[in-house]
Amino acid sequence: DAKTTQPPSMDCAEGRAANLPCNHSTISGNEYVYWYRQIHSQGPQYIIHGLKNNETNEMASLIITEDRKSSTLILPHATLRDTAVYYCIVRAAGNQFYFGTGTSLTVIP
Amino acid sequence: GAVVSQHPSRVICKSGTSVKIECRSLDFQATTMFWYRQFPKQSLMLMATSNEGSKATYEQGVEKDKFLINHASLTLSTLTVTSAHPEDSSFYICSASGAGVVFAEAFFGQGTRLTVV
Numbered sequence: 001d002a003k004t005t006q007p008p009s010m011d012c013a014e015g016r017a018a019n020l021p022c023n024h025s026t027i028s029g030n031e032y033v034y035w036y037r038q039i040h041s042q043g044p045q046y047i048i049h050g051l052k053n054n055e056t057n058e059m060a061s062l063i064i065t066e067d068r069k070s071s072t073l074i075l076p077h078a079t080l081r082d083t084a085v086y087y088c089i090v091r092a093a094g095n096q097f098y099f100g101t102g103t104s105l106t107v108i109p
Numbered sequence: 110g111a112v113v114s115q116h117p118s119r120v121i122c123k124s125g126t127s128v129k130i131e132c133r134s135l136d137f138q139a140t141t142m143f144w145y146r147q148f149p150k151q152s153l154m155l156m157a158t159s160n161e162g163s164k165a166t167y168e169q170g171v172e173k174d175k176f177l178i179n180h181a182s183l184t185l186s187t188l189t190v191t192s193a194h195p196e197d198s199s200f201y202i203c204s205a206s207g208a209g210v211v212f213a214e215a216f217f218g219q220g221t222r223l224t225v226v
Contacts, residue, residue, distance in 0.1 A: 041200070099145075
């Protein structure tokens, strides 16, 4: 079962940073936070994951609170191609990925 | 990232027939593969988890005799929808995860759109 809560939808202006929140208040010590996104009628695309430290890659940054009960995915300069459903998932290594309802992000020109 | 290829991308079949969907990991050894189903405007629902060389573990409510999963090699898993009916029409997605820290994440195929008529 999904252990995360995300807002159902968000808008972001093109070129601005998109900040997508996720609550995972029941996260266990060995569970990672993963972010995936799904563009319409495609398979989910991996974005980033982390355990407790903030992470950054070429796609996004992941900010995890000190108590690990919530996190924020940051797309630094949103483009129209970033319009997608974004899923936050908590998962222990080797376990299944359970998807919640995600956040539908719309990037507005 | 690693590549997972799913085939076919679309299939239409007649009610009562069986359909096989293939999922291949192209550039890594997939010790674990996951199969999902997604209905329109809904999230992905995990159907089953398969480890290479062993029987799949099905999620509660998923009929294992209807959705046959085979994971005979480290690069290939198949899902067969047996005696398909219109209510089985859905978007089926596989994902694969390999061993080791580098492959902590799972990579997803592009999905198969099944339409049963």
